[in-house]
Amino acid sequence: MSPAASVPVPCACAAPYSEDEIKRRIVACPKLASLQSVNRELNALVRSERSVLSQIAEVIRRDPSLAARLLRMVNSVYFGLSTHVNNIEEAVFFLGLRQVRELAMATPVLEELGRLQSGRPLPWRDLWTHSIGTAIMTREILSSTALHIDDDTDYLVGLLHNVGKIIMAYAFPDELQAIIATRVHTPADVAAREREIIGWDHGQIGAYYLGRHNLPDEIVMAVEHHDAPEKAPEHQFFAAAIQVADYVVRHHAIHSGFEQVDSIPTDAWMSLPGWSILYGNEDHENELARAAIGNSLRRLPSMIEGLL
Incomplete structure (x- = not known):
């Protein structure tokens, strides 16, 4: 990628916003819609x-x-x-x-949520497909760890991790367009650009929205910290699994459509903080996890196709 490719696109908006203004806009956001x-x-x-x-x-x-x-x-x-x-x-x-x-x-x-904006089309189906793929892989990843989960939290944290992008489309439409137009290296760079333009990233925005609607702490905290799970004060395993799943899904060219991120190389997720949180530094554990994710990745297209 040439240096010019990652130059931030200017945004003609009065940002970043104060915390109070960000919260006000999130509160004013309508209920989320279904396909x-x-x-x-x-x-x-x-x-x-x-x-x-x-x-x-x-x-x-x-x-x-x-x-x-x-x-x-x-x-x-x-x-x-x-x-x-x-x-x-x-x-x-x-x-x-x-x-x-x-x-x-x-x-x-x-799709009707997109019509609430200024008429600019947004890739809702891509976002939905990426969310489902991340949910599937988050569940697969957590099943390869010692963490015992007897409900749908492992699936839900992956499914909801990008809810903040939907909120941004309504509450910060101009800023979102500038974010979409900027090419970056990694998903973490997207979050950094969001904080630069808006003040909060999509994880923070989504977590605040979900928290206001009484979702459990483990879901809210995982959504908030999925781009930096090492910063989560609790429920790090869930946030870590989302981070790894997001990279794995992007590696398979299943992007959310709401940003331009460089292709993710094979095994790039093994260098993430989330990977260390999940599997530690034991070579044997790392190889077993790598093999399990590889098997899941091969099945991912057919699993998503079945859901779509």
Whole structure:
């Protein structure tokens, strides 16, 4: 890459913003939308007498915004549960099919969020595909560690890690265009550019949005620190798995479409802080993890194709 390729694109906006202004804009952001294809399939399932909770939960897992809203609803003060629910199937059980159906029917299409902007098209489907790919790989990566997870947190943290980009499209449209137009070396460089222009990066923005909607701390913290998991005060394993999964998915040319990042070389993820957090410095453990991720990476296209 030539030096000129990474020169920041000027942004004609009064940024970076104060923390209060950033929070104000995030609070003003509307509810996230769902993709129409997921909505149609979900509506068909919840109306069928033969559907089972696992089928409905599997459809919801494909959509980051619908999964976030479902968990927000079930963990709200209204339901008064003593502990947070992180399992999609449990959330469907607690809410009941009627409320899940109403939630799906009340949800606008994800692409419509783009129409709220100044008419500039944004690659929503690319973002969705990247989010699903990262969710799959985050789950695969964490399954290769000693961490025991008995709910959907391993999938949800990957699915929701780029929610902040959706919020930016509504709250900071001009700044987002400048970020998209800038070519950078790594995903961490994208976050640095976001902080330079806006004041917060997409991890911070997404975490603040999710935190306001009552999602569990492990999800919020993983989303906030997925570009620098070593800085997470808690739940580092989740943040680390997202960082590694994001690199692995990008290596397979599954980009979010909301930035221009150089191609990720094979095994580049093994030099990440997230990799050290997950697997340490033991050569044997590293080789086993490398082989497991390689196997998952070979299956990734067919897994994503099945979901799309």
